[in-house]
Every structure is written in structure tokens, then in C-alpha cells.
Amino acid sequence: MSFTPLSDTPAYKQLQLHQQQMHQQGLEISHLFDQQSDRFTQFSLSAAGVFLDYSKNRITETTKELLCDFARQQQVELQRDAMFSGEKINFTEQRAVLHTALRAPSNTPQRIDGIDINAEVHMVLAQMQAFVEKVHSGVWRGASGLVITDVVNIGIGGSDLGPKMVCQALRSFAHQGIQSHFVSNLDGHALDAVLSQVNPASTLFIISSKTFTTADTMLNAHSARAWFLQHFSAADLSRHFVAVSSNQPAVQAFGIAPENRFGFWDWVGGRYSLWSAIGLPIALSLGFAHFRALLDGAHAMDVHFQQAPIEQNMPILLAMLGIWNRDLLGCGSLSIAAYHHDLRAFPNYLQQLDMESNGKRINHHGQTVDVATGPIIWGDVGTNGQHAYFQHLHQSSDITPVDFIAALRPQHHLAEHQLMLLANCFAQSQALMRGKTAQQVTTEMQTQGMSDEQISLLLPHRIFAGNRPSNTILLDELSPMRLGALIALYEHKVAVQGFFWGINSFDQWGVELGKVLAKAIEGDLHSGTTATSHDSSTAGLIAKVRAAGK
Known part of the structure; x- marks a missing residue:
């Protein structure tokens, strides 16, 4: 199949020519506003x-x-x-990209490989709603009978950034009595800071990992589990830990009851997943009605x-x-x-x-x-x-x-x-666009009574070139x-x-290499033997860690 580089395509070449012409004409954004009185109306719109x-x-x-x-x-x-x-446009992983199906109304037909995913999505949403209502009403309580006051989400990447951002952004709509916490960082200081704030008897942990094998998440999860077991028995885990994962055997082995696992699908990319069960901390923080409004x-x-x-x-x-x-x-x-x-x-x-x-x-x-x-x-x-x-x-x-x-x-x-x-x-958007000319700066300093010598010295430092683009996005x-x-x-x-x-746009192979290398280095740090398979820098850094532990 013949392939044409993007910059050689007709439309791109026309854009290049147009840009060159604008540059040659010295056409700046402020000039365009001066020439077009209805520019704001012509270049703005509303949607949703x-x-x-x-x-x-x-x-x-x-x-x-x-x-x-x-x-x-x-x-x-x-x-x-x-x-x-639902075509498998994520071609390197042979997956569909259907995060939009997570917020589609019920009875909206959508099939992948013959399966009605709309029905599956709304089944999980119903499971989430029932769980949230139990927690908020006090029907779901901790092992000692206390109501849940703190929710700790343990995840990383899309299992953390989206839910954390939404909970923070919509704090004004938060359910009274629930405090949300998020742990993603592998650094033990992050988990320690959260555990020092919460009571194990009234804390609910959400472990968010599709495979239940993500190294960062699972280390934090097992450390949180060990902390909890300092206060309660393994039989009590099912009242304080739930999971968002597709790996039911691993979830059950962790001590989480099967009915407290919330599933999602491989056509949901991590960074597009807050609309799925990954959004459980959002629903717990805001209430399910507000989560539904978000969708x-x-x-x-x-x-x-x-x-x-x-x-x-x-x-x-x-x-x-x-x-x-x-x-x-x-x-x-x-x-x-x-x-x-x-x-x-x-x-x-x-x-x-x-x-x-x-x-x-x-x-x-x-x-x-x-x-x-x-x-x-x-x-x-x-x-x-x-x-x-x-x-x-x-x-x-x-x-x-x-x-x-x-x-x-x-x-x-x-x-x-x-x-x-x-x-x-x-x-700020106006200043970036208009800037401040040498004449404007000169007039301003003359008005302030500055001498010609002072003006000459300061003039270049006070000029703003302007012509810097921006968008303004407004919500009511x-x-x-x-x-x-x-x-x-x-x-x-x-x-x-x-x-x-x-x-x-829907894969992330660049994330993987560092994970693989980290496993090998972690093994060397544990073994105590001299690392010979690394470059001199990595080997030297490993030696520094060993020396610090002696």
C-alpha cells in the first residue's frame, strides 16, 4: 500500500502556504480583532x-x-x-474504544462480538448504586458496627487521576460524612500519610486494578491489608475492602467477597475509565445521583x-x-x-x-x-x-x-x-493577545515622570510582544x-x-519498558549480589542503595 507523509498531503500543503502568507503579511491576532467587529461571535460556540x-x-x-x-x-x-x-480502532491491542458506551442511556443498543454491552454497563451501574446507597444509609457498616466515614482508593494512573480530580472538583456536592482519600504513589510515605488519618473500624478501601497484578497498586493494597489486620481478623476484610477488577480469583484470594467485586472491560482504557466502576469512589463521595449527572x-x-x-x-x-x-x-x-x-x-x-x-x-x-x-x-x-x-x-x-x-x-x-x-x-487572555507596544510603554513611563535615560534603559524589558493564542472555556x-x-x-x-x-491514541506501550527494568533492578536490590548486567551508572546506583542499608 502506498503511503504519503502527512506534510506531503494536499490539505497540509495548503495550510503551510496559508501560514506562510499570514506570516509575510505580519497578520497578528490584535489586527484581526481590529478588522472584524464580530470576531467573538464568529469564533465561538456552545455545546452541552x-x-x-x-x-x-x-x-x-x-x-x-x-x-x-x-x-x-x-x-x-x-x-x-x-x-x-465499536470497531477495534486500538489496533495494536485489537480492542474497541467504547468509553462513550459507559455513559450512554439504558436500552441504547451497542454490541461487541455479539454481546450487548449496554446491558452489562447498566448492570454494573446498578450494582454500584446499590452499594453506594448501603454505605450512605448506614446499612453497610464496618466489622465493629461503625458506619463508614473514610474511603481510601488505591490505584494508579487512570484508576487514580480521574476519580481524584472529579472528587476534588465537585467537593461542593460531596455527601456529608464521607471523607475521600487517594493513594497511588509507590512511595510508602503516601500510604503512611493516609493510614495515619483514618480509623480502621470505619474505613473502606477500594482496590482498583483491572488485572489485580499492577505492581504499584498491589504493594499498596497488601500494605493496607497488613495494617488493617493489625486491628481486625482476616474474616473482617470483606467489610472493609472492595475491588474494581476483572480478575475474580485474585480478588477472592485477597479476601474480598465475590459480590464486592465491580467489573469492567478491556474496551475501557485506563485514562478513559472514570465513567466505569473505576468511578466508584466518585459515586461514594458525591452520591449516585450526582455520579449519574456526571455521566x-x-x-x-x-x-x-x-x-x-x-x-x-x-x-x-x-x-x-x-x-x-x-x-x-x-x-x-x-x-x-x-x-x-x-x-x-x-x-x-x-x-x-x-x-x-x-x-x-x-x-x-x-x-x-x-x-x-x-x-x-x-x-x-x-x-x-x-x-x-x-x-x-x-x-x-x-x-x-x-x-x-x-x-x-x-x-x-x-x-x-x-x-x-x-x-x-x-x-490574562487579553494581555497575551494584545501585548504592549514600545509606544504604549514609552507613554506610560513618560506619564510617570521618568527621564529619557530611564525610559531608554527600561523600555525593552517592559514590551510585551503579544500575538499569543488562547482559548477560553466557560461553564455556567x-x-x-x-x-x-x-x-x-x-x-x-x-x-x-x-x-x-x-x-x-489508545495504547501506551511506552509505559511498559520501565516496569520491566524495575523488576530486574528490584531483584538485584533484594539479592545483595553484585549486579553485572547493568550499565555502570545503574550498577553504581544499586551499590549506593546497598551501602546505605548497611
Whole structure:
């Protein structure tokens, strides 16, 4: 089969030519606003309760048209439909990619290999609901009769980042009386810090591991089990430990009753799994009605993604803007600036979603993609970031696009705080776009009474180049439904960018090599014999550990 490198395709060449013409014309974002009074209206849209303003990107109507042509050339809509239909688009593992089925309403037909997965999904949801209601009502109690007050989720990667982010983001909706804790880090300090806060008699542990063999998770799980058995007997484990796993024999051997295992499927990728039983800590934290609302919000974005034409399709537009900034403008990273304290874990969540999905360079043909793929994702909550790394965003030699995220209505009653917060959010995107010219800086310093000598010295340091792109994403409030839609928006954006680049966004082979090597090194650390199979650096580091233990 013949293969054409991406940069040699007709649509990509047209985009390159267009970008060169814009550069030659010196066309900046601020000029585009000056020329087009309705630019905000033309380059914004709403979907599933989420509003996207993408007018502060270095794009014109022609740019958008060419990006849409590129999307059609890359058959983005066809690949999207293949994903929703259950085709095994994760071709390196021969798996379907159907996290969208986890939030589909009941009686929505969806079959894989002849099995009605919609029925299976809703069976597990019913199991989760019944369990949550038992815990919240006090029917489910610990071995000594105390109600459950603390839930400790032990998992890593997608079994940790998503549930932890959602519980944190929706703390205003949390069920009173349940405190949520998350342990993912293999470092014993993490587990020790949690165990020191909880009472074994009123604590429920959720062990989240599809295979029940993940090394990090299982070491933490067995250590938590040993801690619990210092206070109770093995017969009491079934009242304090439940599992989210597909490995029933291993779960039962651990001491968890079969009825307290919540299953999920190989067509659910880890970083897309918070909608499944992996979301059990979310349901316990918020109550099942709010968990259901989270699913409904995501489903609303799914419907929009499936039905809206490319030109008005929010996930596809967001993906295309990312392609434009990454490949045509050379921006190597994307900063996430959430102007909401409860979204402080959202940048970390997006790091895994995006970088584990699209941090790849080999396409479906086994060839190296000849353009840049997934960007580096980083960020923090808004005003904290302003006093940390925004200097870099405004004046460094690197141009970093920013996604600003905010909620119009807060979950508190401190009105002045909210107005100042939103003012900062909007001001930062405006400042990145407009910058500050030499003339503006000169006039400002003259007004302050500075001498010509002072102005000449300080002028270059106070100029802001501007012309730095950003998106602004607004929710009416940070509710379960709106958060569900926001997460789904980014899930689909990441998938679409994978479609563009021709890579498999749904495997993660790069995670495996370090795990394999770690097992060998762990064996050497335990054995006490001289390691000879390693490079001199690794062998030397192993020797340091042995010396420290003497």
C-alpha cells in the first residue's frame, strides 16, 4: 500500500502556504480583532452547556476552512464513527474504544462480538448504586458496627487521576460524612500519610486494578491489608475492602467477597475509565445521583460530537486549533489555566489523557509521523500560575497556547472574589493577545515622570510582544453535568488529534519498558549480589542503595 507523509498531503500543503502568507503579511491576532467587529461571535460556540471562545487564536475564516478540509482529508468523521460503532480502532491491542458506551442511556443498543454491552454497563451501574446507597444509609457498616466515614482508593494512573480530580472538583456536592482519600504513589510515605488519618473500624478501601497484578497498586493494597489486620481478623476484610477488577480469583484470594467485586472491560482504557466502576469512589463521595449527572453531561457532549458538522463541532474545532498551533505555528506545549480552585487537579488529569494518548511518533503504517505530535501539557489554577509561570507565557522566546477555563457562577457566596477571579482570567487572555507596544510603554513611563535615560534603559524589558493564542472555556457553574461535558470535550479532542496524525491514541506501550527494568533492578536490590548486567551508572546506583542499608 502506498503511503504519503502527512506534510506531503494536499490539505497540509495548503495550510503551510496559508501560514506562510499570514506570516509575510505580519497578520497578528490584535489586527484581526481590529478588522472584524464580530470576531467573538464568529469564533465561538456552545455545546452541552460548555462555551468555547476561540477568537484569540491566530486564525482567519480561511484558516478554519483549510483546517476543515484537512479534517475531511484525514477522514476524521469516518474514524469518529468507527470509534462509536465499536470497531477495534486500538489496533495494536485489537480492542474497541467504547468509553462513550459507559455513559450512554439504558436500552441504547451497542454490541461487541455479539454481546450487548449496554446491558452489562447498566448492570454494573446498578450494582454500584446499590452499594453506594448501603454505605450512605448506614446499612453497610464496618466489622465493629461503625458506619463508614473514610474511603481510601488505591490505584494508579487512570484508576487514580480521574476519580481524584472529579472528587476534588465537585467537593461542593460531596455527601456529608464521607471523607475521600487517594493513594497511588509507590512511595510508602503516601500510604503512611493516609493510614495515619483514618480509623480502621470505619474505613473502606477500594482496590482498583483491572488485572489485580499492577505492581504499584498491589504493594499498596497488601500494605493496607497488613495494617488493617493489625486491628481486625482476616474474616473482617470483606467489610472493609472492595475491588474494581476483572480478575475474580485474585480478588477472592485477597479476601474480598465475590459480590464486592465491580467489573469492567478491556474496551475501557485506563485514562478513559472514570465513567466505569473505576468511578466508584466518585459515586461514594458525591452520591449516585450526582455520579449519574456526571455521566449525563459527558453523554450530551458525545451526542454533539457525533452529530455536529465539523465547522460547529467543539471537540473537532479544539483539536484542529491544537494541530494548527502545534504543527503550523511550532508551539511545543499547551498550558491549562483553570480559574477555579476546585479544578486544581485538572491539568494533571489532562497530562495523562493527552500525553499518554498522543505522546507517540509511529503511525498506523508503522512509519514515523513527519510532523510534531502531542504537545507537553502543563498548568495550575489561575491566579497561582500568574505569580509563578505566567512571566514565561508573556515574554519568553517560546510561544505557549493557553486554555483558560472558568465557571461563571461559584459554589460560594464571596461575590467579590468571583468577580476579581474572572477579571484576572479575561485580562490574562487579553494581555497575551494584545501585548504592549514600545509606544504604549514609552507613554506610560513618560506619564510617570521618568527621564529619557530611564525610559531608554527600561523600555525593552517592559514590551510585551503579544500575538499569543488562547482559548477560553466557560461553564455556567462547575456542576456534575458540566464537568462531565468538559472532560468528554477533552477526551474527544485528544482522539481527534490522534485521527489527524494517524496514530493509535489508545495504547501506551511506552509505559511498559520501565516496569520491566524495575523488576530486574528490584531483584538485584533484594539479592545483595553484585549486579553485572547493568550499565555502570545503574550498577553504581544499586551499590549506593546497598551501602546505605548497611
